[in-house]
Amino acid sequence: MNTHAGMEEFWAKRWAALVYVALLGVVFSANYTNHGPLISTLVREWGISLSVAGFLTTAIFITHGILQIPGGALADRFGAKNVGTIGLAIITVCNIGAGFADSVTYLLVCKFLCGIGTGCAFIGGLKYVPTFFHGKEIQGAQGVYGGSILLGSGFVIYGIPQILHAVGWRAVFFTTGGMAGVLLLVWLFLAPATPSHQKSIKIHWNDILGSRNIWLLAFAQLASFGTVISAGVWVNTLLTKSLAIAPKTAGMIGSAILLLGIVMRPLGGMILGRRILTPKNLIILSCIGLAVGYWMVGQSMSLPMAVASIIIVGIMSGLPFAAIFNYARETCPTNPGVAMGFVNTWGAVAVMAFPPIIGRLVDLSGTFVSGFYLLGGVTLLSGLCSVLLTSKEKEPIVRTVQAVN
Numbered sequence: 001m002n003t004h005a006g007m008e009e010f011w012a013k014r015w016a017a018l019v020y021v022a023l024l025g026v027v028f029s030a031n032y033t034n035h036g037p038l039i040s041t042l043v044r045e046w047g048i049s050l051s052v053a054g055f056l057t058t059a060i061f062i063t064h065g066i067l068q069i070p071g072g073a074l075a076d077r078f079g080a081k082n083v084g085t086i087g088l089a090i091i092t093v094c095n096i097g098a099g100f101a102d103s104v105t106y107l108l109v110c111k112f113l114c115g116i117g118t119g120c121a122f123i124g125g126l127k128y129v130p131t132f133f134h135g136k137e138i139q140g141a142q143g144v145y146g147g148s149i150l151l152g153s154g155f156v157i158y159g160i161p162q163i164l165h166a167v168g169w170r171a172v173f174f175t176t177g178g179m180a181g182v183l184l185l186v187w188l189f190l191a192p193a194t195p196s197h198q199k200s201i202k203i204h205w206n207d208i209l210g211s212r213n214i215w216l217l218a219f220a221q222l223a224s225f226g227t228v229i230s231a232g233v234w235v236n237t238l239l240t241k242s243l244a245i246a247p248k249t250a251g252m253i254g255s256a257i258l259l260l261g262i263v264m265r266p267l268g269g270m271i272l273g274r275r276i277l278t279p280k281n282l283i284i285l286s287c288i289g290l291a292v293g294y295w296m297v298g299q300s301m302s303l304p305m306a307v308a309s310i311i312i313v314g315i316m317s318g319l320p321f322a323a324i325f326n327y328a329r330e331t332c333p334t335n336p337g338v339a340m341g342f343v344n345t346w347g348a349v350a351v352m353a354f355p356p357i358i359g360r361l362v363d364l365s366g367t368f369v370s371g372f373y374l375l376g377g378v379t380l381l382s383g384l385c386s387v388l389l390t391s392k393e394k395e396p397i398v399r400t401v402q403a404v405n
Contacts, residue, residue: 065348067119143269226350264318
């Protein structure tokens with residue numbers, strides 16, 4: 001891979017690789033969000049509280065988050081494609097299993113195990129992109145991959161309410177699990193292969209854990225991805241309960257909170273590629289704008305304000321994706337997969353914590369105001385802290401990659 005000829009070989013396959021990794025993003029994200037539009041149905045069927053229902057998201061993101069760092073190390077060692085293959089296999093089995101759930105406990109176990117698959121798939125895709133793309137094109141390519149992730153999540157928020165009454169909630173899990181199974185075969189046989197290393201790569205933990213940039217980027221990922229996925233879990237319920245909107249209409253409106261990322265994540269990469277904004281400034285502005293959007297969601301007493309606030313959240317949450325992960329990769333060039341995995345772990349931590357907290361706050365207060373104020377406070381604090389990010393030209397530690405037996 002380090003030879004000029006090897007780089008040319010991967011460069012020639014970059015557009016095909018981008019198509020396959022985008023499909024990977026759509027499928028795994030559809031499978032970690034597919035329970036969100038089912039919450040009201042499961043609450044009625046099993047008689048559980050909203051806070052308990054929120055733990056479905058916590059369950060999948062516990063293992064999703066835990067897998068980020070080891071998944072990054074595995075991608076560095078065995079190649080991104082192989083890690084993605086493992087992820088798709090686990091996602092397929094666990095979601096088909098979820099369709100047979102007869103209790104919330106059974107479903108929680110399926111979600112918990114599925115997070116192993118989504119964690120592998122996410123970090124595999126994240127490492128897959130820079131295998132094929134370099135220079136200024138990597139910003140846009142990473143943005144396209146990020147957009148595909150929100151496409152999958154937004155697809156289920158929009159699509160499931162449209163078909164739920166006709167097919168039932170079990171068919172939702174069978175369908176999304178089947179999508180993962182089909183892609184598993186396509187990915188395995190058609191996606192361009194990625195290189196693996198003959199020996200283990202030494203992980204320079206001091207470069208990762210001792211880097212101020214990495215911690216600030218982790219907070220930014222928590223504030224952008226972590227909060228928007230948490231908001232996506234509850235947005236349909238907010239619209240139906242607070243504004244008395246029909247579930248199908250709520251799905252159409254609520255899906256914008258994630259679907260806008262399809263455009264905004266690539267746009268964020270384009271902004272960076274054209275040097276309209278620096279990564280640091282893009283992260284700061286996005287987090288502060290996101291805080292404004294969450295404040296507006298909490299204040300929404302009418303449909304127009306709810307729609308406007310959802311649009312703002314969707315725009316601002318998508319923009320910093322490429323900035324965060326390419327910043328992390330360039331900050332720790334000796335262990336890029338581990339660095340990106342560490343950063344994304346904190347996004348997963350947020351998705352573990354916030355949905356049940358918001359559910360509990362709604363159970364106690366009867367409104368979503370305090371829950372969305374909480375999300376807004378987190379994003380505002382991240383935006384202010386991101387001022388401390390240092391220039392990428394000063395931060396990276398250049399070191400010869402060492403191989404150990």
